Amino acid sequence: MIKVVVAGFKGKMGSTATKMVLDNENFTLVGVLDPIVEQKNLSGIPEFSFADVPIFNDKETMVQTIDADVWIDFTIPDVAYENTRFALENGIRPVVGTTGFSEEGLKELTELSLSNKTGGLIAPNFAVGAVLMMQFSAKAARYFPDVEIIELHHDNKLDAPSGTAIKTAEMIFEERGEHRQGHPDEKESLAGARGADYKGMKIHSVRLPGLVAHQQVQFGSIGEGLTIRHDSYDRSSFMTGVALGCNKVMELEKIVYGLENIL
The missing domain is CATH 3.30.360.10 (Dihydrodipicolinate Reductase; domain 2)
Structure with a gap:
């Protein structure tokens, strides 16, 4: 089982990704991240009332509390860059669907992933x-x-x-x-x-x-x-690629840019 966390789970893409992880028999959702959500567990949110999964407001507390293999990120560009760097520094493999990364930022993240031998995927589109x-x-x-x-x-x-x-x-x-x-x-x-x-x-x-x-x-x-x-036509179209990314990054030792590179 691949242990997964989702950052930005309250957004439309993040919510869809959270549902995908919960429904996938190969994944275990071990935590979700949002800086302002007051609830402490997904079960306190109506659409996820069946899920006993902790909600964290900061990533430092999250990595000290749970053990994760993969970090799915659907936030905003500035946050996603910091989240991806943080995930790599903590040995968690990022699967990032947030767009807007600069060429310099991608280069820095790739170099960090190589030095840590931690695989990851940043994809402009997961369909x-x-x-x-x-x-x-x-x-x-x-x-x-x-x-x-x-x-x-x-x-x-x-x-x-x-x-x-x-x-x-x-x-x-x-x-x-x-x-x-x-x-x-x-x-x-x-x-x-x-x-x-x-x-x-x-x-x-x-x-x-x-x-x-x-x-x-x-x-x-x-x-x-x-x-x-x-x-x-629906955000569910991206989830096949996200699930594929979560599986493939377990085999990688560096950041890959573009889903086509792991198909």
């Missing part, structure tokens, strides 16, 4: 379909170098563009290199109309209530177009 969408897009970019990315998320998402969009752009860049698109004299009558620019490709972010997580990668060429799209 298997989203990973396939990124891989298909990278392959298509060899033949369709002109591409734009449109990502759509709920209106409470804090970072823009999404981690998935950035990861997709990075994977496309690896295949096609830097490539300038559009008319060289193009002018925006309204600043930002053409979106963010990454190595010559445009990324557009949409934030609206009712959305969950969606991305469209649109390619254009002479006389034809190709659209690769993935839609997550």
